[in-house]
Amino acid sequence: MDRRIEKSRQAIMDAFTKLMLEKDFEKITINEIAELANVNRGTVYSHYVDIFDLLNQCIENHINKLFETCQSRGNTTDISCKDSLGRTFTYLEKHAFFYSKMLTSKSATAFRNRLHALMVKSVEEQLALSSLTKDVNQEIMVQYFASATIGVVEWWVTHSMPYPAEYMAEQLLSLMERYQNMRT
Amino acid sequence: MDRRIEKSRQAIMDAFTKLMLEKDFEKITINEIAELANVNRGTVYSHYVDIFDLLNQCIENHINKLFETCQSRGNTTDISCKDSLGRTFTYLEKHAFFYSKMLTSKSATAFRNRLHALMVKSVEEQLALSSLTKDVNQEIMVQYFASATIGVVEWWVTHSMPYPAEYMAEQLLSLMERYQNMRT
């Protein structure tokens, strides 16, 4: 890809993220973003239709990075392994400021929904691998696990991370294992 | 000015300066610079005719910054004031790694000559303000002071700054003042 595109996008995203951290989304203007990104205003419009599109793509990027972090290293898509969970919580801890802002701002729903959707997809993939088709409704189970996980993460981040990432990973893993034991 | 030009120049200069610090000038290639600057190779050539031009402009930029630092704040062009000298040595201390490299590398002459030329010009301006036209040859005096100052600076930088910047400023000021007392 043309490196100019990459550079412009990066500059705009960085500027937007930075502004999100220091003020409300509603107060952010395209002018500000362009100025901070050191990019012409028109360039912003050539990449994003409006500021909502920008927000969505920003969310998309960050969540993708989160999931990459979660899945990388081990080629197995196994989310419930300790290593994977640990890295995820550490990543969240590092970017806690951003995620906290995202989850508490007025535009939080967009972020939360996107996160939930991706988690649902991830859990579905997990279940597809495991060979259980008992008397439990798969669809409901997926919602159950996704919501449970997201809920824990959201609570942890928005409550100033009262426990260390390592501990959180252990606890969540323990909860997941408890289910697996139930199954057998 | 078009912000693209500014950005490209900055990226190229930064990359070049960075490479100068970690390897010999002779070993640096245009390819490397373009890659590190994240810029097309052709862009480098559109701003600089070759790597020597790049070196010269790099030198020019750094020396200009040095002199700006030296002259800023006090609108008076008085180099020999304590404040001004202090700032200059502090600046040199901060960028010592770069200046040391510049003054010891094989391409040092270019840098040294440019520095000397600018110092000569500066001293000339100083003398033009002061109303002394005694029995001393002005041209020689200019060379004398310029060389003296540069010599001290060069020695200080290339010898790992054996004294703090503050102290150097004091000492040099003292030497300058001694001359002024002689004059009266």
Add this chain to the structure above:
DNA sequence: TTTGTTTTGTTTATTAAGCAACAGTTGAGG
């Protein structure tokens, strides 16, 4: 010396980013 690799400049056509100007919205304050 010969061979293969890398670097150097230069050129081409294509495209992203630049600036400026515009009319239409919005929003806060007098």
Add this chain to the structure above:
DNA sequence: CCTCAACTGTTGCTTAATAAACAAAACAAA
């Protein structure tokens, strides 16, 4: 209510930057 200022999208034209390809030169190793 009205005004003024700032912001929003959009447009037309210009220009810097891009990728790709090239021959010539420099270079290292066989």
